[in-house]
Amino acid sequence: ATPTKRSYNITLLPGDGIGPEIVSISKDVLQFAASLEGIELKYQEMPVGGSAFDLTGVPLPEETLAAAKQSDAVLLGAIGGYKWDKLEKKLKPETGLLQLRAGLDVFANLRPATVLPQLIDCTTLKREVAEGVDLMVVRELTAGIYFGEPRGFGVNEKGEEIGFNTEVYSVSQIDRIARVAFETARKRRGKLCSVDKANVLEASMLWRKRVTDMAVDYPDVELSHMYIDNAAMQLIRDPKQFDTILTNNIFGDILSDEASMISGSIGMLPSASIGQSDKANPLATILSAAMLLRYGLGESKAADRIEAAVMETLNRGFRTGDIYSAGNKLVGCKEMGEQVMKSVDSSI
Amino acid sequence: ATPTKRSYNITLLPGDGIGPEIVSISKDVLQFAASLEGIELKYQEMPVGGSAFDLTGVPLPEETLAAAKQSDAVLLGAIGGYKWDKLEKKLKPETGLLQLRAGLDVFANLRPATVLPQLIDCTTLKREVAEGVDLMVVRELTAGIYFGEPRGFGVNEKGEEIGFNTEVYSVSQIDRIARVAFETARKRRGKLCSVDKANVLEASMLWRKRVTDMAVDYPDVELSHMYIDNAAMQLIRDPKQFDTILTNNIFGDILSDEASMISGSIGMLPSASIGQSDKANPLATILSAAMLLRYGLGESKAADRIEAAVMETLNRGFRTGDIYSAGNKLVGCKEMGEQVMKSVDSSI
Ligand SMILES: CC(C)[C@H](C(=O)O)[C@@H](O)C(=O)O
Ligand SMILES: CC(C)[C@H](C(=O)O)[C@@H](O)C(=O)O
Numbered sequence: 001a002t003p004t005k006r007s008y009n010i011t012l013l014p015g016d017g018i019g020p021e022i023v024s025i026s027k028d029v030l031q032f033a034a035s036l037e038g039i040e041l042k043y044q045e046m047p048v049g050g051s052a053f054d055l056t057g058v059p060l061p062e063e064t065l066a067a068a069k070q071s072d073a074v075l076l077g078a079i080g081g082y083k084w085d086k087l088e089k090k091l092k093p094e095t096g097l098l099q100l101r102a103g104l105d106v107f108a109n110l111r112p113a114t115v116l117p118q119l120i121d122c123t124t125l126k127r128e129v130a131e132g133v134d135l136m137v138v139r140e141l142t143a144g145i146y147f148g149e150p151r152g153f154g155v156n157e158k159g160e161e162i163g164f165n166t167e168v169y170s171v172s173q174i175d176r177i178a179r180v181a182f183e184t185a186r187k188r189r190g191k192l193c194s195v196d197k198a199n200v201l202e203a204s205m206l207w208r209k210r211v212t213d214m215a216v217d218y219p220d221v222e223l224s225h226m227y228i229d230n231a232a233m234q235l236i237r238d239p240k241q242f243d244t245i246l247t248n249n250i251f252g253d254i255l256s257d258e259a260s261m262i263s264g265s266i267g268m269l270p271s272a273s274i275g276q277s278d279k280a281n282p283l284a285t286i287l288s289a290a291m292l293l294r295y296g297l298g299e300s301k302a303a304d305r306i307e308a309a310v311m312e313t314l315n316r317g318f319r320t321g322d323i324y325s326a327g328n329k330l331v332g333c334k335e336m337g338e339q340v341m342k343s344v345d346s347s348i
Numbered sequence: 349a350t351p352t353k354r355s356y357n358i359t360l361l362p363g364d365g366i367g368p369e370i371v372s373i374s375k376d377v378l379q380f381a382a383s384l385e386g387i388e389l390k391y392q393e394m395p396v397g398g399s400a401f402d403l404t405g406v407p408l409p410e411e412t413l414a415a416a417k418q419s420d421a422v423l424l425g426a427i428g429g430y431k432w433d434k435l436e437k438k439l440k441p442e443t444g445l446l447q448l449r450a451g452l453d454v455f456a457n458l459r460p461a462t463v464l465p466q467l468i469d470c471t472t473l474k475r476e477v478a479e480g481v482d483l484m485v486v487r488e489l490t491a492g493i494y495f496g497e498p499r500g501f502g503v504n505e506k507g508e509e510i511g512f513n514t515e516v517y518s519v520s521q522i523d524r525i526a527r528v529a530f531e532t533a534r535k536r537r538g539k540l541c542s543v544d545k546a547n548v549l550e551a552s553m554l555w556r557k558r559v560t561d562m563a564v565d566y567p568d569v570e571l572s573h574m575y576i577d578n579a580a581m582q583l584i585r586d587p588k589q590f591d592t593i594l595t596n597n598i599f600g601d602i603l604s605d606e607a608s609m610i611s612g613s614i615g616m617l618p619s620a621s622i623g624q625s626d627k628a629n630p631l632a633t634i635l636s637a638a639m640l641l642r643y644g645l646g647e648s649k650a651a652d653r654i655e656a657a658v659m660e661t662l663n664r665g666f667r668t669g670d671i672y673s674a675g676n677k678l679v680g681c682k683e684m685g686e687q688v689m690k691s692v693d694s695s696i
Binding site for chain 2: 168
């Protein structure tokens, strides 16, 4: 049905563990689907990771990188395993994966998380929270703390041994991944949330500035920013608020794995690498006061009282908005405090 | 009932946003509970964060740190807000908080996450997943990437602007937080999971080595290690597997916020600062093959076929162990692949 025969070279990198099995099956599926579309695929299978170390003594043989570079696309299975955990850094399976990412300059990693209606019962999130989730994590993959120099082991001014790494981003490294994210968001629902830790880290401050500046090129994309700790929380609280998430290498590693559980299993998640307005609840701080007593002052009985009072208040059905559920009494921050006060008196 | 009158000085640091309201209520509760135990508390309230900046031009006035140092314990509300987001680094509310942590040398931050039976309906996790969760995150609080030097902005060898931070841990910094974690685990259910990224970061490799070495002093504590990405996932998949979690500053920031959602609301979580054996599922890689087609080769029709085939296979009820639920057909990795193969043929 198609005018010209299209032909591509594919490098298969089964890797370790379940990698060979899943790549082999995937190859069959790939092959079949391609052939039905009149596409010709040529395969070359190469070792990478722990299995490459076992065969050749290094986790990324030169031949593997060369083959990957010369091919049109690479299909990778899985990398790493307990067997190779004690190897020195440069021989670790994971180092082979990082060298491959850097060698191929695949700076953008797209990790979608969707909840399939058929799998709604697999996720540990409640049905109504998970239903309809459809988000994409755009993770920077070839810079940041994974690759930053200097790194290694050394001795500090006190003569103590240290281990250190550098989180570093340049404007061009930020810009190119941000562009992928804006383009991705534009093709999806037009919402982009950039995740960083700009309240603490300079690398994140530069990240936020560049992403903000780029937004003028994408007036059709709605840009927001979120701190990584909040994002890790929001992803469980209300994953449907997200469309496209842009983030750095290490935060993307964490968030995409977390997001995978929303789908029910990391075994469902593909991945492609291409070039407060708080409803105030005083209970946390009240319970912190109990911890202050227990851990700061060693006064555990007084601490017990506070904790018992909070329990009793909850038993009596008082709830602030953030923890409200049907059948309970909705109260404001202040009244909640007053109710706990009553309970401190009566409990124990 | 107690022989001697105990008296303590408490510094109250309401901070920003909802801080003043929750600290004021908490103080009342604290006061009441203490008085019932015959404890005398003396209070001094000091500014910190954005409100301190508004009052004094700096987020941690010297007087505040001095008062905190001289007191027996400090009760802190909340820090930060949009209003102060554009301030330069050294004036940010968060910087005041970090200076306070460093100034007081509060290197250990304990963040418990428990699911109260009364609040079981608040968490977005399914009841059976959340019920009975009782874990404690022991977060290192005064080192790592939050404080590591060098940090700042600069220019790289290509003349481009960069932003950078240093993740660094010394053996004594690791040892002292590890000891708190082992002691905490010993007082709890005797299980300690240390979370790091030792497959990539040297700072984590040293961390894992020191924690492992310390385990000989705690034969009664069962130590395990987990990578941060996996931990972020396991915390949603099966939070009950955790007792005590030990981790560094940035990972602890992320994990503790994530864990807070298991409890239903971050408004429930107090905090105290004191000195794969995969059931193979081939679908992910099969779907990766589809993404390879779509994003790597621009062959969206072939990609569509694969994705449709996966959907059809799921519609036909086939499930690998990781995504199995009652009423479906449990199959192994290989058969799942075969079923997808059948579907590629028939679908579209
Ligand atoms: C195996 C490891 C080096 C890798 C990473 O951290 O990037 C993995 O966790 C991932 O997410 O692809
Ligand atoms: C406000 C911020 C600096 C702080 C942190 O990152 O430590 C907060 O997120 C926390 O978890 O206590």
